[in-house]
Amino acid sequence: MSATLSQFAQSLSVETAFTVLAVAKQLKAAGKDVVELEIGDSPFESTPSAKAAGIEAIESNQTHYCPSPGLPEFREAAAAFVKNEFGIPAAAANIVAGPGAKVFEQFFCEAFLNPGDSVLVFSPYFPTYVPNIHRRGAQIIFSPLQQSHGFRPEISQIEKFLDDAASPKAIFLNSPQNPTGGVTTEQDLRDIADLLRGKDVAVFSDEPYCHMVWEGKHHSLLAQDGMLPQSVAAYTFSKSYSMSGWRLGFAVASTEVADAIGKMINTSLSCTPPLVQLAGTRALKQDHSERTRQMGLFREKVELLTSGLNQIDGFHTLPPLATFYVFPNVAPVCNRLGITSHGLALYLLEGADDAFGVACLGGECFGEAGAGFLRFSCAEPNDRLQQALAFLPKALSREDRVASYLERHPAFRLSNEYPEP
Ligand SMILES: Cc1ncc(COP(=O)(O)O)c(C=O)c1O
Helix, strand or coil: CCCCCCHHHHHCCCCHHHHHHHHHHHHHHCCCEEEECCCCCCCCCCCHHHHHHHHHHHHCCCCCCCCCCCCHHHHHHHHHHHHHHHCCCCCHHHEEEECCCCHHHHHHHHHHCCCCCEEEEEECCCCCHHHHHHCCCCEEEEEECCHHHCCCCCHHHHHHHHHHCCCEEEEEEECCCCCCCCCCCHHHHHHHHHHHCCCCCEEEEECCCCCCECCCCCCCHHHCCCCHHHEEEEEEHHHHCCCCCCCCEEEECCHHHHHHHHHHHHCCCCCCCHHHHHHHHHHHHHCHHHHHHHHHHHHHHHHHHHHHHHCCCCCECCCCCECCEECCECHHHHHHHCECHHHHHHHHHHHCCCCEEEECEEHHHHCHHHCCEEEEECCCCHHHHHHHHHHHHHHHHCHHHHHHHHHHCHHHECCCCCCCC
8 A cells, every 4th residue: 555645745736837838738749839828937048147157157066065045145146136126125144045936935934834823815826825835734814806906915905814814924925916917016015014014924025026017116025114024025037037947046034034944945955056046146247138128028028918918809908017927807708608717718728729729827727816817928929929819819709619618628617607897
């Protein structure tokens, strides 16, 4: 008899984007032309100084263990970066290097949560928050983000959480937000800081899209007075420097929390590869103009996709504020066709046409509050985005194909209509 998996392992939920990516790759291997807008990756090359520094680092044998919290030069460069760009009062001792931003969700939960604690998560949300909170036996309280409120967190919901939750201990904030593209304004951050300052409540401030703000600039909660000691911010090289496969990010926290997270790295990963940190250090110092150029290209893509989607009957998308995602409300289309939003996403990939498909995700992959929406990333060249836009109205008019897709996949039949905008 084999050993049984833990309840945690059996209940583990994952990022659906990777599941849909696997289906898209399989269809492509079988000859289908698929425009892949499901995964949140950059279509651009890693920035040039980063690539050169990585090669140099291997050639000069920077290929051994290094200190668990990170190389001193990386920590210094990261601290200077958040201080200069976002006004966070950080020094090298406040920085911990990690393989991307995602791993800090787990370390944040390990740093602050005990079983039974309550955690506030705004929904729709980045899917791996949930398993990382459950890993510590904490309870999640979801608060819906509304398209009519620009997908910004409502301060009254934080007050309610602090007043009503059994043991309020942590809040997950994500701005600019995946999947909605919403931005928490500087005034929102001031209000949040005023509510939380000095309370025994920790904030995970997830900021991977800090350079993808299309109106104004990015603001971090950690720049607000007194917020550094009770927050952990996570940054990544995956988006700003197109380095998702290198796996590099870092956290900013008080020295006490940074030390605790350093111990978690010591006891799990040992360290983040030094050659990758050296590549990232060079990117922070030298790839500013390439980063700005790539961000401009992302902005064009988001604008192209948003305006194209808004011309489709039954699609309603907010003007682009941030990130490389577009998150239209498609409730009228789902209600007309009797299909769930993730069913609609998979129909566009698998069912609408034999030779061509578009891969995207249903909003419910990011929590119940996302139902009735689709999430498109912009990870393809602009002509491919145009092809996808031209395909969608055709696909949505093929009602016989929708019906036969639903025959084969009855789980995607919509049982209760979505509220329409
Ligand atoms: C909100 C959010 N957090 C974290 C991550 C993880 O990024 P990384 O590649 O740095 O682990 C992503 C990636 O898509 C994201 O969208």
